[in-house]
Amino acid sequence: xxxxxxxxxxxxxxxxxxxxxxxxxxxxxxxxxxxxxxxxxxxxxxxxxxxxxxxxxxxxxxxxxxxxxxxxxxxxxxxxxxxxxxxxxxxxxxxxxxxxxxxxxxxxxxxxxxxxxxxxxxxxxxxxxxxxxxxxxxxxxxxxxxxxxxxxxxxxxxxxxxxxxxxxxxxxxxxxxxxxxxxxxxxxxxxxxxxxxxxxxxxxxx
Numbered sequence: 001x002x003x004x005x006x007x008x009x010x011x012x013x014x015x016x017x018x019x020x021x022x023x024x025x026x027x028x029x030x031x032x033x034x035x036x037x038x039x040x041x042x043x044x045x046x047x048x049x050x051x052x053x054x055x056x057x058x059x060x061x062x063x064x065x066x067x068x069x070x071x072x073x074x075x076x077x078x079x080x081x082x083x084x085x086x087x088x089x090x091x092x093x094x095x096x097x098x099x100x101x102x103x104x105x106x107x108x109x110x111x112x113x114x115x116x117x118x119x120x121x122x123x124x125x126x127x128x129x130x131x132x133x134x135x136x137x138x139x140x141x142x143x144x145x146x147x148x149x150x151x152x153x154x155x156x157x158x159x160x161x162x163x164x165x166x167x168x169x170x171x172x173x174x175x176x177x178x179x180x181x182x183x184x185x186x187x188x189x190x191x192x193x194x195x196x197x198x199x200x201x202x203x204x205x206x
Contacts, residue, residue, distance in 0.1 A: 109183060110191050116179040118197070118205045125170040127203060128162040135163050135201035139171060142194050145185065147178045155196070167199050 138156035143149060152171045157164050180192045198206045 106187055109187060113179045117177050121170060121205055124173050127166050131163060131201045135160050137164055137167055137199045139167060139197050143177060143180060143192055145188055147176045147181045149175055163201060
């Protein structure tokens with residue numbers, strides 16, 4: 001009986017020993033070479049820590065309300081800013097367009113009245129026929145706002161007396177330029193109170 005018990009104990013010890021040996025050799029080894037390094041993303045760890053702190057300091061419902069309020073405020077502020085910016089740009093553009101229209105109308109009036117005055121003088125002027133050279137003479141004219149001719153003066157004479165006399169005779173026949181009577185006063189003062197006309201032997205008046 002004792003022999004049997006001893007033999008069983010021996011067998012049990014052998015099995016236990018084998019089990020221990022097998023378990024030791026079956027554990028996987030973590031092999032890390034000397035050249036390899038373990039990479040840790042510290043930025044991600046920092047972001048995780050911060051987000052955990054922020055989430056802990058705000059209850060979820062209050063945090064959502066706070067975020068929504070900030071988003072709505074940003075939208076309202078940007079909308080107001082865009083409206084104000086659009087209004088200021090539009091206002092400047094409108095002023096520019098009005099100025100352009102005004103200048104365009106003023107130029108049109110000046111050109112129209114100038115052409116009418118030139119046509120009126122041309123219809124009266126009888127220049128000498130025997131002109132063999134190119135001649136020019138300049139006249140200074142002074143008008144009243146009503147269009148009345150106050151005075152005129154031949155300020156630049158040509159070398160031909162007959163040509164000069166023909167201009168003076170023409171100007172003496174004209175008492176009014178009624179074309180200027182409907183002009184804006186400022187426009188009249190700056191362009192037709194005193195103005196010059198150039199008479200050319202070709203028959204042109206500028």
